[in-house]
Amino acid sequence: MTTQAWLLVAGAAVAAAGIVVSAVPRGLRSGLALQAFGVALIGVAGGLVVVGRAGVGSEFGNGLGPTVGIDPLSGFFIAAIAIVSTPALIYAGGYLSRSHNAPAIAAISGVFVLALIGVVIARDAVTFLMMWELMSVAPAVAILLASRSAETSRAVLVYLGSTHLAGVGVWLSILTLAHLGALTDPHALAAQPTLVRSLLAVAALVGFGTKAGLMPLHSWLPRAHPAAPAHVSAVMSGMMIKVALYGLVRMLFFWLAPLPDWVAPVLLGAAALSCVAGVLYALMQHELKRLLAFHSVENVGIIALGLAAALLAAAAGQRPLAALAFAAAMLHTLNHALFKSVLFLCAGSFQKQVGKLDLDHLGGLLRTMPLTGTAFLAGSMAIAGVPPFNGFVSEWLTLQALVQLALHGAPTDTAMGALAAAVLAATAALAVFCFVKVVGLVLLGAHRQKAVASSHEVPVSMTGPVIFLAGLCLGIGVVPGVVLGPIGHMSPYGPLPASLVGVTLAAPGSGAFAPLALAAVIAVCTAGLQLARRQAGTTAPSPMWICGQVPDSRLAWTSAGFTKSLRLVLAVVLRPRRTVSIELDGALVHSVVHESEVPHLFDEVLFRPALGRVLAASRILRRTQSGSLRAYLTYLLVTLAVVLAVVRVGLS
């Protein structure tokens, strides 16, 4: 066996031992540490496969026997899972202590991470689907273990429902591919009619797209992610939806060949919708974790934009551009996993200290929790896509891919590329808007609640992981070439040009971008100006001026207030609701109640009517289940008669 294989087996064994240890009393921290160590070992195995470009274990097979193996694409996802999960599991050691059902949640977290890895290393249809189901069920169990409120139960129900609907697509596409022998032979589908390939593509897009949270199939995501414990949210949002994208990449880039022409434009459309609508709804949220969940929809959209651009470029025969777009998508996959887990883990720390995460009742956490706060700020800047953080690099590459597609493609490609690039630019601006709001309401300003004023920094086991992840966000933002080089190894379009993996990202047709030099200039200028500022000195700390008003916490700006201008401008699309009821006591105003909300239109227009129909139909069906023995005997008799009749007449 090779080193990688040994690492994989040893890591799985250590992680499994960790799961057992964490479930016994007093074993929580050591168990989670063991799990983290095991996952890290598996991650190293994955990383070695990517760097060494040599797979281990089996290749894909169409059979039913359980087989596993790692190729560079799987290796990349394993490494990403490990980079996110290892800190998340260590964090869980601090986060779960003294919380309800801690041992069970700790054990199920380990199972969840191993299931994610299992999906990625599966090399046959049965293992893949088994791990897929385990991956889907594990977080539901963790959510229910953590909280049993009616709202949580409903979120879990919606989650499981959409997961199973998605499962249909995944099962159909994977089993059909295995049946046709397409898991091993890339030419197996060429003989099939276009209709078969189109149906397979629909099944894959619906199945994997739902799990990835692509709009308009995302409805479960903003409900399930906020309900989970922080570290499970981090892994769900960081990696589970990415594992669904892994499935989509396997399908669209490797197995479903030749791909029907409509797939890439449809994916581009869904991606553009996810980007801009995801971030727009995120902006209108007033609860931190729900807001972060909507941002996952946005970022999956950005990744899918890159994937769609790669498909379009490849269809136009521009393989270098396709490789660039694919690399952009993969880099953003890793980047989003990093900064989203920073944000979710920090949100968990805030919740632990403050209780609820209602944005209007936090404030000033940067002063009471400086380490967690700074990590949260770094994560926010990364997700907002501002240099010198990693989010900017992958968004730059994705924009570059789309614009180059527009500049060099056929007329339809030009239109699609330019429009998608404009949508991505609007998305980036909205993300900046959203995270200015989040940073302001969570970290800055005065404390808006007593619990916030008395909060203090969480222990090292909870700050260490987020600082590590935030450091990676900055590191990849400054030297992305380190990650881009290995990413080129797994591209279906061949390696990236050498100009793109160095210190300077000289994408063909671009004006080049040197993130390291840019970060250095920004850092030097900032430091110099700060020194100059210090030299002049500052006046003694004084209350703020705000144009001579007396500061009053009741006049503090809210999340809804800050975004009001945009809500008014986009009222046609967002359709905000607002009710003001004034209670008059004679001529005196007794009380004014103001309520406003931005309804989630996808739920209201798309899903609620559909769900209503389904429930109505099931009510009719329920009448057949009367519970009376005679009725069931009648069903049996009728079935028997029908079967006998069929046998007598013959089917064909």
Add this chain to the structure above:
Amino acid sequence: MRGSILAVAVQLAGLVMAPLLPGLIQTIKARLQGRRGTSPLQPYRELRRLWHKRSVAPLDTTFMYRMAPSVSAAALVGALLVVPIGASTIGWFGSDMLVLVGLLALARFATAAAAWDPGGGFSLMGAGRDLMFSVFTEPLLLLALVLVAAGARSTDLIRMVAAASDAHVASLPAHWCAALAFGLVVLVETGRQPIDNPDTHLELTMVHEGPLLEYAGRDLAMLQWTSAARHWLVLMLAAGLFVPLPQTAPWNILALAAAVATLCAFIGVIESSLAKMRILRVPALLGAGVATCMIGLASWIAQGAT
């Protein structure tokens, strides 16, 4: 370094010369309105005055508040080093048009987030409006740049400037659409009428001045320089991308200076003749810009197809 030494020297000098542009616009405006006005050097005098004053750090503010002016100024320094002058640049970190978008976003993030620290109503109103505009400006800027890049077949600003100095771009409808759209971007980024009124300080309608209200001393000086640098950035880009300039060394700089001065005069005329729009109407104006870009894109595609 790419291109001529003289042009790169001008690029670096831009860091110092940037405050000239708002001063020039102010002077032109005053003359148009029949006043004598201030000298174009007035912004320097203000910067000097502020530089000798101490900064103010209100109670309950964090390092975000103290760092924001330096970070925005640093982002604009980076942006000025990206924008080529007469197809030349110092090129420390490339000359890509998409990097500019990121650097402007960094400056905006820093100032807008810092407005939350003191948390005053005027600051946050201004910050929220500025961010709301940016949601429409960024796609507009990108589409305008893409239309110019389409002519150069590259997103490299140097090639785009070189391609724009070719006379044949004047016959492309896409180029004219891009110029119109970019004009709107110039007005938004510089905070000029009809988008924002730079002459007001302390009014309910202010946008860009809002987040600056609490700052004083060197902090305010940095923020004022940042605003001036934003003028320099967009006007240099506008002159480079939409005015056909000669290619040879000393003449291109002189022509560029003349073009920028003309653009300043143009802004002065617009400021003197237009009233400020209602804030909620601004997105419609920017939307019209996006529609213009769409027409340009359609014309580009149609020309490419024939």
